[in-house]
Amino acid sequence: ATPQQVIVFTGGRRLGELSFLLPGSQKTVLIAGVVVGDLYELVVDGESVHYEAKRSGVLEAKLPVHAGQGSKLVLKQY
Secondary structure, three states, X not given: OXXXXXXXXXXXXXXXXXXXXXXXXXXXXXXEEEOOOOEEEEEEOOEEEEEEOXXXXXXXXXXOOOOOOOOEEEEEEX
């Protein structure tokens, strides 16, 4: 984690489900190692947003404004 972002490295493998508490006041989650067409769901304190990788590399998922330190995040790949 950096002050602005939480970075998740997939290692080029399917992510499955990852759950964690936001360590600070980060504004985005970066998912590294995505492939075009990968589908993800990010649930923040019960609010769900879906993302599709439009290009290979890194997918940027912006967090809702209410997210803050201690918010529960669940990241799922479909």
